Amino acid sequence: MIPPKPPTRPNKVSLRQYAKLFKQDLLSAQPQRLYRAWMAEFRTPFFRSYLINQPDLVKTLLKDRPDDFPKSGRVSEGLRPLLGNSVFLTNGDVWKRQRRIIDPAFEGGRLRDTFPAMWDAAEASVARLANHTGKDYEIEEETSHTAADVIFRTLFSIPIEHEIASQVFTQFRDYQRSQPILNIAAFVPLPKWMPRFFSRRTKETAKTIRALIKQLTDDRMAEIKAGTAPDDLATKIMTTVDPETGETFSADEMVDQVAIFFLAGHETSASALAWTLYLMALFPDWQEKVAEEAKALTTCDFSVIRSLKLSRDVFRESLRLYPPVPMMVRQNSAPETFRERDIKSGSQMVLSPWHLHRHERLWDNPDGFDPTRWDTENGKTCARDAYMPFSAGSRVCTGAGFAMVEGVLILSMILRDYKITAVKGKDPVPVAHLTVRSKDGIWLRLEKRK
Numbered sequence: 001m002i003p004p005k006p007p008t009r010p011n012k013v014s015l016r017q018y019a020k021l022f023k024q025d026l027l028s029a030q031p032q033r034l035y036r037a038w039m040a041e042f043r044t045p046f047f048r049s050y051l052i053n054q055p056d057l058v059k060t061l062l063k064d065r066p067d068d069f070p071k072s073g074r075v076s077e078g079l080r081p082l083l084g085n086s087v088f089l090t091n092g093d094v095w096k097r098q099r100r101i102i103d104p105a106f107e108g109g110r111l112r113d114t115f116p117a118m119w120d121a122a123e124a125s126v127a128r129l130a131n132h133t134g135k136d137y138e139i140e141e142e143t144s145h146t147a148a149d150v151i152f153r154t155l156f157s158i159p160i161e162h163e164i165a166s167q168v169f170t171q172f173r174d175y176q177r178s179q180p181i182l183n184i185a186a187f188v189p190l191p192k193w194m195p196r197f198f199s200r201r202t203k204e205t206a207k208t209i210r211a212l213i214k215q216l217t218d219d220r221m222a223e224i225k226a227g228t229a230p231d232d233l234a235t236k237i238m239t240t241v242d243p244e245t246g247e248t249f250s251a252d253e254m255v256d257q258v259a260i261f262f263l264a265g266h267e268t269s270a271s272a273l274a275w276t277l278y279l280m281a282l283f284p285d286w287q288e289k290v291a292e293e294a295k296a297l298t299t300c301d302f303s304v305i306r307s308l309k310l311s312r313d314v315f316r317e318s319l320r321l322y323p324p325v326p327m328m329v330r331q332n333s334a335p336e337t338f339r340e341r342d343i344k345s346g347s348q349m350v351l352s353p354w355h356l357h358r359h360e361r362l363w364d365n366p367d368g369f370d371p372t373r374w375d376t377e378n379g380k381t382c383a384r385d386a387y388m389p390f391s392a393g394s395r396v397c398t399g400a401g402f403a404m405v406e407g408v409l410i411l412s413m414i415l416r417d418y419k420i421t422a423v424k425g426k427d428p429v430p431v432a433h434l435t436v437r438s439k440d441g442i443w444l445r446l447e448k449r450k
């Protein structure tokens with residue numbers, strides 16, 4: 001059985017048709033040939049885009065010469081009102097300084113300290129699910145709730161039920177409805193000089209979210225000064241001194257970063273978890289194996305994560321088939337020659353985990369679900385050269401290690417307690433907004449395991 005894959009468009013369409021398809025969904029707007037191409041060019045009247053699948057070129061962009069391929073401003077635009085100058089949007093020295101302050105909070109050793117908060121969020125999720133057994137249930141709602149809970153508990157030591165946390169969560173939903181986050185400007189021919197308008201609602205929601213987050217960071221700053229701050233990620237980040245400049249984040253700068261942790265950390269993990277649960281419903285043999293392994297989850301002990309190998313293999317395979325961030329866009333700052341083609345500076349360079357992870361010339365059984373592949377030669381080679389759910393190189397996702405612990409833990413804990421099946425007639429259709437979601441949600445049925 002092949003898990004759901006979106007349809008593709010015909011090879012040749014007019015620019016107008018492309019823009020229209022794109023607005024509906026980024027994935028189905030692409031032609032089939034991208035699953036076999038090493039590089040593809042898209043011409044628009046105002047700029048060119050290149051989709052890069054060839055592993056050594058992907059490496060050039062992300063690992064060897066990232067400074068020559070900064071983040072594309074075209075994609076960032078939709079996020080500015082909310083994220084300000086967050087690490088997700090900045091480039092150059094500003095970005096480097098921000099990473100120097102943020103990265104230590106997410107290092108391996110720190111994950112151990114963060115683990116109890118993740119465990120509590122997983123327990124809370126499993127408890128909530130008890131209210132939804134025996135009936136068709138849309139699981140993305142729950143995974144979204146859980147992932148948001150994880151972020152608030154690990155960052156600020158507060159659960160999602162906390163007044164400010166729950167308001168931020170609801171407001172974010174509104175923001176995404178009013179402003180589709182993956183900005184189409186990177187792909188469709190809007191000239192750069194054309195002003196972009198954010199609706200009043202988008203701006204207002206962004207302002208409300210930022211004001212709520214500011215309350216949290218201001219309170220935390222006061223607690224740090226008073227010596228009463230809990231030892232969580234927010235405290236760690238807000239007290240880390242940049243070794244090069246001797247500076248810490250100001251409370252305002254911290255608002256930008258918290259906004260991106262919330263956005264990048266909750267939408268993505270929610271998407272990954274929902275698709276993984278769906279795959280478990282499609283492949284009950286794997287579900288049973290993961291459930292068996294999950295019996296090891298008896299007490300909150302970080303070392304248990306190491307014993308959840310099958311769960312990790314399944315989660316990695318799910319991130320391959322449904323990478324939450326389907327595409328990333330860079331911009332070349334100087335002319336380049338790639339595959340004997342001259343690429344002008346200012347071109348949009350699209351890296352597509354979605355296509356790379358299903359590339360027909362790289363992967364064995366590219367569209368199939370096979371968590372054993374990671375132990376094969378092909379799987380190992382591709383894991384190195386053609387697998388980047390968290391991007392790669394110096395700009396790799398800050399939360400990659402965090403997300404791998406979170407995803408594996410919550411997946412295992414849910415399967416430890418529940419048996420899940422798919423709902424007939426409600427097969428999900430993958431579409432890409434900010435993250436890869438299902439067009440009409442992901443519907444499952446849960447039964448409590450004896």
Ligand code: HEM
Nearest residue numbers: 088264265268269272324325328389390391397398399403
């Ligand atoms: C399954 C879960 C996740 C996936 C698949 C994921 C994926 C990614 C990807 C692909 C990028 C690079 C985007 C680009 O370069 O355009 C990224 C960046 C980022 N992610 Fe994640 N992410 C996940 C979870 C998290 C979590 C839990 C956090 C924080 C708590 C986080 C924080 C960030 C930040 C701050 C960046 C910006 C890094 C930079 O530009 O320097 N992510 N993520």
